[in-house]
Amino acid sequence: MATAPAVPNFEVTNFALGDADEAIDKQNAQNAMMVSYFGQFGAFAQQLENEQQQILDSANQILQSTNGVYQNVVQERQAAQTARQEAEAARDQAQQIAVGTVGVTELQPGALESAMDYVSVNENGDALVVRNFETDFSEQLAGGYKRASLARYDVAWQMGNTGFDLGSRQVFRIDATQQRTLTIANHPGENRAMVVVVKLFGNVQPLWPSQWQGAWVEGVEPLLGATKTTIVGWWDGDEWELSVRSKV
Known part of the structure; x- marks a missing residue:
């Protein structure tokens, strides 16, 4: 930053009573001080002008940059307006698309x-x-x-140690190494038919569900095989029929 030069001390060049040759020397010194001071002041003025010009140039650059930002904002706003108009047009078009007579939106x-x-x-x-x-x-x-017909299908089995949920499975396995009390949940209705397969591992006779009492084709409840027994039950919408398929 420019610094103004100090004003010379002209007091030393003041004339005094009786000065003769000294007056000429003092005048010359004063003139020299004035030349030096005005030279320094001119340099100070030039430096100050240069600094002011730099400030002005910087302000112009900021102004130009600000104008550029403003133009970018204007363009982005215009682009946003265009995008919104396109979105509204797409929405209006989508509302015209229908499934049957009902618009999808x-x-x-x-x-x-x-x-x-x-x-x-x-x-x-x-x-x-x-x-x-x-x-x-x-x-x-x-x-x-x-x-909805199938070329083939398989079914899942379920452990049935406590009974048979016919709403989810129709093939069951039972651990018959101890006595089990078995029940039926979600029994099929009169308008439905169903096959149930039960495989018992072990030879301890279970307590069969009440719906199966008297439904054995053999006429009496069968004895289990020594290691495993397979029983097939058939519900025809009216009654159960149960028979031993195999036992070993």
Whole structure:
């Protein structure tokens, strides 16, 4: 930063009473001091001007940069407005897409809550509904739909030491090394038929479910084999029939 020069001390060059040659020397000294001072002051003024010019140039650069930022903001705002207009146009177009006579946007987000949910239409085709693939497939299998028929299938088995849940399994294994009291849960209805297979490992006679009392084809409750016995039960919608398939 420019620093102003100090003003010379002209007191030493003041004339005194009786000065003769000294007056000339003092005048010359004063002139020299003035020349030096004004030279320093001129340099100070030039330096000050240069610094002011630098400040002005810096301010111009800041102004230009600010103008550039402003232009970028204006462009980004215009781009955002364009994107919003395009999104609104896409929304309006999507609302024209329909399943049957119902626009797809009429089904609110969050309606598909469970695994295998999907969007379909009702029987009249005039309203969107949420359906479930697993439920639909089960209903088609149970309803005898041809398109739901299978080329082959296998089933899961379950330990049945306490009884048989016929709502989830139809093949059971029993540890018959000790006596078991067996019951039936979720018994099939009168409009359903079902095969149940029970394999017992061991030879301790269980207490069979009450629904199986008197249902043995042999006429009496069979004795178990020494190591394992396989029993097949058949529910025809009216009554049970049970028989020993094999025993060893």
